[in-house]
Amino acid sequence: MEGIGLGTAAIGRPVYINIRHEKPGEVLSVPEFRKRGLAILDDAYRNGVRFFDTSPGYGLAESLLMEWLRGKDDPRIRVATKWGLSYAANFDRHAKVHEIKEHTLERLDAQWAFSEKLLPYLTTYQIHSATLETGVLDNRDILQRLHHIKKEHNIRIGLTTTGANQVEVLKKAVDIMVEDEPLFGSFQSTYNIMEQSLLQMKEIFAQTNTQLIIKESLANGRLMPGLPSKEHNGLYRYITTLAEQYNVGADAIGIRFCLDSFPGALVLSGASSSDQLHSNLEAKTFKLHEDELEMLGSYKIEPATYWDRRKQLPWQ
Template sequence: MPFARLTSATTPTCHLGLGLAAVGRPGYINLGRERDLPPDRSVDALRERTHQLLDAAYAQGVRYVDVARSYGRSEEFLAEWLAARPDAADLVVGSKWGYTYTADWTTDAERHEVKDHGLATYERQRAETAALLGDRLDLHQIHSVTPDSPALTDRKLHARLAEAAAEGVTVGFSTSGPAQADAIRAALAVTVDGEPLFRTVQSTYNLLETSAAPALEEAHDAGLTVIVKEGVANGRLAGPDAPKALKAVAEETSYGCDAVALAVILCRPWAGVVLSGAATVTQLASNLHAAAVDLDAEQLARLEALAEEPGAYWERRGRLPWH
């Protein structure tokens, strides 16, 4: 598995990764986006911002980067950075297929992305990713699997994914929605020729949405690398939008709310990589402080009390505007 390189890393931030969803396209649902990005959200401006973040992340020990076909030009921006940084050969790269970006570089599109887990979409997007990232692609994931996804039952698709795995690409899946645990357990049961197909799982888990934890622990115990996304809940656990209990613990530790929220995830023994979705270098530096946050049992208990009912969490997330 490519993530073996992370386990041998010596930097304290080796288990923190950088996701490029927030900077690979002009529109996204993160809170505070009007503060994080300049009015100029041209391709060139976001390319420069992405490269600045990659420079800063790599310099501070981050060795995993997450992109996707639906994250605008994230794969393109990353590919350009990799071509200019031959010293970054140890960077592990993961991408995702299953959503097509449809916003045409605008923030007010009627639909920003279209989901399709069919074999034809896989073939098209795998070719598109290969054209940009080539042999730098370590991990290829199905994007946002839910219990009703045809990707869980399509044997022809499974065979093609197994072929990719035989060629050296790690095959994984990500999940979203209130039934993440069901999707994870269904994916764990998918086999090809008697062998488990998936080697990684990427799921939403944070102080507000903890429902996937038991299934993620099962996945870890089954040998999968667990990647955690949306650790600050699209900005709800960062800055002025953070809950009072989180702000109090952050003040006690002298770190930011975002760092404390990510530190809680790092405490979970099943969490292999925890993603930062930073849109600025300053945010990234604050996120990476999570590796240094030391929480006691009483502080953890106060923070764990913030968990919401999954349906309510995802209903609120679904109402966040693209901006």
């Protein structure tokens, strides 16, 4: 499947930061939730998906993926997971705290002890939501430990970024050396029609053997037409026009924009149902023309504005 992987946040916990465009589904018990998650993993695999991204911060996602992988014998499957975020909501949809960030050596060691069970499918191990504020990129003990994991298991070390200064974090990370070699070989960042700051890194990524993973390609639902926002009416009309032209959903337009902006990158589907997954995967059936890419690109907004509005999105 061309450049499309499955992010497992939506199948590992019952709520996440987004705008819903469909009626809320029924409240499932934990066993029912697990069963549905396994079905979506099966569906993704049947449809050619071979890259899966997970995290301890995604509730059941890591253990769900481990259970699913026990029935597989396919060396093409690649898994990325993370450390630094813990799930705290305990399946309570109304919890005040859903996740806790802790970028300490103790947390790294504790989460790695579980995550390493994803081997041999585990190919990428990432710092979850690395920021300048936590100091994780200056912590030599953590960087040395990650380097040890990299060498012992022959896997990529990466990080994910979130926030208006994600490019600043990336620029710092690409220069980090441990034992005379770059530590990081994978970067997972937000990129979509509205938030295009990642383009500043395109040439740097092209010059290195870097794995780029794009998340939030649909801007947590904000790219989907139907929102009562006059500000983005022009964008919504154009996305709708393209969707009709290519006979796909608006979500496929958003994902295709990312695939065509960064050829060779992995773009994550965050599907929480098979219908969403199939609609997302339609992005592989066409390519946008240069003028269409330029027109979509013209709808970008300032990163500070984008991230300020993202902070206001509910957990649902």
